[in-house]
Amino acid sequence: MNEKVVDRSMSQTVRAQLALRDMVLSGRLRAGERISELQAVEITGVSRTPVRLALVRLEDEGLLQAIPSGGFMVKAFSERDILDAIELRGTLEGLAARFAAERGVTARSIEPLKECLADIDQLVQQDPISVEAFSAYVTLNARFHALLNELSGSAPVMRQIDRVAALPFASPSGFVMAQSALPEAHQILLIAQDHHRIVVDAIENREGARAEAVMREHARLAARNLRLALRNRTHLDLLPALTLLTSAADR
Amino acid sequence: MNEKVVDRSMSQTVRAQLALRDMVLSGRLRAGERISELQAVEITGVSRTPVRLALVRLEDEGLLQAIPSGGFMVKAFSERDILDAIELRGTLEGLAARFAAERGVTARSIEPLKECLADIDQLVQQDPISVEAFSAYVTLNARFHALLNELSGSAPVMRQIDRVAALPFASPSGFVMAQSALPEAHQILLIAQDHHRIVVDAIENREGARAEAVMREHARLAARNLRLALRNRTHLDLLPALTLLTSAADR
DNA sequence: TCCACCTTTCTTGTATACAGTCTGAACCCA
DNA sequence: TGGGTTCAGACTGTATACAAGAAAGGTGGA
Known part of the structure; x- marks a missing residue:
């Protein structure tokens, strides 16, 4: 009391x-x-x-x-629900990226995104990467995605993305890893950062289709990553969200 | 309702x-x-x-x-908001169609969709088409889309589509027309029905990418259609939803 | 012993009272 | 005359009381 x-x-x-x-x-x-x-x-x-x-x-x-x-x-979620939510998010973020590319962004408006990209680069280029750097990555990655979605300039799209992102497992930021899984996770991060780089480049060059495709691929990476995590239980910060999964016993 | x-x-x-x-x-x-x-x-x-x-x-x-x-x-919506919502819906329905195709539907589960398709065909093949047939089309079209989304078998995706569809202008069913606009509208309907046919075929043949692409194109048609309607005020049943548009005076 | 009906209790739906806060206007003082 | 302060009104946030409906368990009768 x-x-x-x-x-x-x-x-x-x-x-x-x-x-x-x-x-x-x-x-x-x-x-x-x-x-x-x-x-x-x-x-x-x-x-x-x-x-x-x-x-x-x-x-x-x-x-x-x-x-x-x-x-x-x-609410109980199946593994498929979770993977679907991730793909859904990727699809929506792909649309956001395409809008950003097609509607044309000014040099000024894309600046924060590029800064964020550079910040992430600094983290990712550590070798070996530290657990703390991973935590920092989670934050910066979320920021990157938020900036990207804003860049679409479309309120309905941003609104919709926010809704999916409310599901904790749909967010592609689950990268706090157990020490043992660090090397493998680092590899995944490098690929993810490649995606980030490409999407920024595509937006700058007004290549809508390319921006969209890479964001979708980005989601597929996250899905693969999660599938791995579900097998190995290596993603520490996913564990809370996993309580939402229907256990086999419940069926 | x-x-x-x-x-x-x-x-x-x-x-x-x-x-x-x-x-x-x-x-x-x-x-x-x-x-x-x-x-x-x-x-x-x-x-x-x-x-x-x-x-x-x-x-x-x-x-x-x-x-x-x-x-x-x-809430006040700009014309761009509305067009974005339509494109958003098309993107989500594209995802649903792809899921339906990729996950494999049984012959039994696709049956209602095909029946609905045939029902629409009967309406659309009238020439000239009546105003009543258009109203019937609106209902059947909504049913077709609902069945299609169900076929995805993905609760998260269906949920998300329902959310966009709640916005009255985002629904691609705004086809109750003024008499004068009937011929032009009929043309659009024929194209739309083509889309319907192709998406069913694509799902049956497990062509996910094709199913997705055609649903997106379908949305683009709806967007073109609406843009036309906004110019000409020919879509009678859109008028209520149009009250949500910010008038020029409000800015 | 089993079934049906009644009663009790839990739970939600609804209305309303009360308090804190924000806004706007008016008045007073400089 | 202008600015600041204070007061009043309105509105939302919150708590609670009351009623209706449903589910569950017990009791009585067949």
């Missing part, structure tokens, strides 16, 4: 949403498990009105699923 | 959502106009709790936009 004095800057709704999302992603609420409003009230400590709003928003994010008879359940 | 019947079977939330959506699409709430919860309460006649939920859901649909200082405003 002492913890209730936390952080008055956030609204109760947002706080509830954060708390519930954390419970889901951390696996304390397991995939397929039902959650009632009153349970959520107990968990979050806020009253039903904001809790209900938080639940609706989480349903919207794709983490929860409304049950016809009332209430919500934690 | 639902009739304007005051139906006890509907929840207050859904009723409010329907009423507000109708107000937006009919133009009684103009693009850019602010709407407070209390206004919404007055309009719909239900109390604040369900009204608030309805507003959140409409924001989610993309019809409303939250204002930082509180409340919502009717």
